[in-house]
Amino acid sequence: MNPIRLAQQMKFIAEVDKLKQVVRESWLVDASRKETDAEHSWHITVMALLLSEYANHDGIDIFKVMKMLLIHDVVEIDAGDTFIYDKDHAKDQNNREQKAANRLFGLLPADQKDEFKVLWEEFEAMNTPEAMFARAIDSIQPLLLAYLNGGCSWRIHSISKSQVIETKKHMGNGSSELWKYTQELLDDAVKKGILKS
Amino acid sequence: MNPIRLAQQMKFIAEVDKLKQVVRESWLVDASRKETDAEHSWHITVMALLLSEYANHDGIDIFKVMKMLLIHDVVEIDAGDTFIYDKDHAKDQNNREQKAANRLFGLLPADQKDEFKVLWEEFEAMNTPEAMFARAIDSIQPLLLAYLNGGCSWRIHSISKSQVIETKKHMGNGSSELWKYTQELLDDAVKKGILKS
Numbered sequence: 001m002n003p004i005r006l007a008q009q010m011k012f013i014a015e016v017d018k019l020k021q022v023v024r025e026s027w028l029v030d031a032s033r034k035e036t037d038a039e040h041s042w043h044i045t046v047m048a049l050l051l052s053e054y055a056n057h058d059g060i061d062i063f064k065v066m067k068m069l070l071i072h073d074v075v076e077i078d079a080g081d082t083f084i085y086d087k088d089h090a091k092d093q094n095n096r097e098q099k100a101a102n103r104l105f106g107l108l109p110a111d112q113k114d115e116f117k118v119l120w121e122e123f124e125a126m127n128t129p130e131a132m133f134a135r136a137i138d139s140i141q142p143l144l145l146a147y148l149n150g151g152c153s154w155r156i157h158s159i160s161k162s163q164v165i166e167t168k169k170h171m172g173n174g175s176s177e178l179w180k181y182t183q184e185l186l187d188d189a190v191k192k193g194i195l196k197s
Numbered sequence: 198m199n200p201i202r203l204a205q206q207m208k209f210i211a212e213v214d215k216l217k218q219v220v221r222e223s224w225l226v227d228a229s230r231k232e233t234d235a236e237h238s239w240h241i242t243v244m245a246l247l248l249s250e251y252a253n254h255d256g257i258d259i260f261k262v263m264k265m266l267l268i269h270d271v272v273e274i275d276a277g278d279t280f281i282y283d284k285d286h287a288k289d290q291n292n293r294e295q296k297a298a299n300r301l302f303g304l305l306p307a308d309q310k311d312e313f314k315v316l317w318e319e320f321e322a323m324n325t326p327e328a329m330f331a332r333a334i335d336s337i338q339p340l341l342l343a344y345l346n347g348g349c350s351w352r353i354h355s356i357s358k359s360q361v362i363e364t365k366k367h368m369g370n371g372s373s374e375l376w377k378y379t380q381e382l383l384d385d386a387v388k389k390g391i392l393k394s
Contacts, residue, residue, distance in 0.1 A: 013243070018227075020225055032218070036236060045239070046210070050210065070239065
């Protein structure tokens with residue numbers, strides 16, 4: 001055991017505890033409170049495991065998808081959560097997140113820093129089958145919560161179905177089946193009066 | 198796409214949202230509040246990925262370890278969190294958790310119900326290299342939090358080092374190196390006055 005290496009790993013593990021304090025715009029199913037980034041990251045990783053059969057690409061590496069989903073939000077410890085419909089805050093998002101990735105993954109030993117950085121960059125670039133599916137899962141989860149909790153975040157931020165479609169249509173690249181399911185969910189949400197048409 | 202199958206999967210995904218409401222006896226690193234089971238599950242899954250090199254057994258299937266860690270606490274949605282030092286509450290823990298596993302994993306399509314149940318049972322039985330390492334990670338995480346937050350849960354529940362050693366010594370079966378590291382941490386915690394000797 002190399003004590004310096006283990007100390008670096010433990011430093012990162014202690015630092016990412018802060019992901020439990022980054023609060024998202026998504027409300028829990030029972031609408032009692034918003035969820036944290038750590039809770040979201042857990043939920044989507046379980047979802048990827050369960051829903052892998054709906055990935056567009058056969059032979060997708062689901063272990064890699066899960067690794068991406070576990071760590072992709074870590075940058076929000078420094079950069080904060082950017083609500084997907086907040087176009088102003090999104091302007092410097094890339095820059096903020098790049099700096100955060102360098103600082104946070106930089107706490108790790110070089111080989112693990114590189115591994116995590118590459119996973120994060122692949123997720124962000126969204127041009128491999130794994131990244132496309134991971135993004136689809138990351139996108140469907142808050143929609144599912146909103147549908148089940150009576151549209152909390154949609155109503156608070158006055159979001160319309162066309163806005164949701166516009167920001168989420170990339171889901172079809174990762175999973176046509178989940179995108180089709182999502183559109184049915186959104187139609188039903190409009191019918192129920194919890195999402196503007 | 199089989200709509201009944203997808204509906205079962207989505208039902209499970211909605212139900213396990215409740216893991217975000219199961220509060221543990223572990224406090225965050227900054228001691229501001231206790232963590233939830235969903236947050237803990239995320240944290241330990243990241244830790245397993247980072248610390249796999251310290252597993253006693255070569256060639257361990259770390260993907261399987263991560264799957265176990267992601268889902269092993271789901272039973273606490275029905276059975277509640279059992280504080281490891283609470284011997285009275287632990288008496289009917291197995292029975293409560295077995296019922297919970299049947300109900301919760303039973304929401305899934307049969308093949309996935311079986312997969313998750315087998316993973317959970319393997320974790321509980323702790324007699325494969327993967328389960329032993331998963332349990333070591335599940336055990337070191339709250340110790341690390343307690344060490345970093347000034348011993349919140351140790352002080353509140355008046356826990357001594359010998360109690361910690363007694364309940365956590367199984368860690369050595371999964372990782373001698375992490376168990377050695379843990380013992381050094383505990384010695385230091387006693388020295389700092391945050392854990393009774």
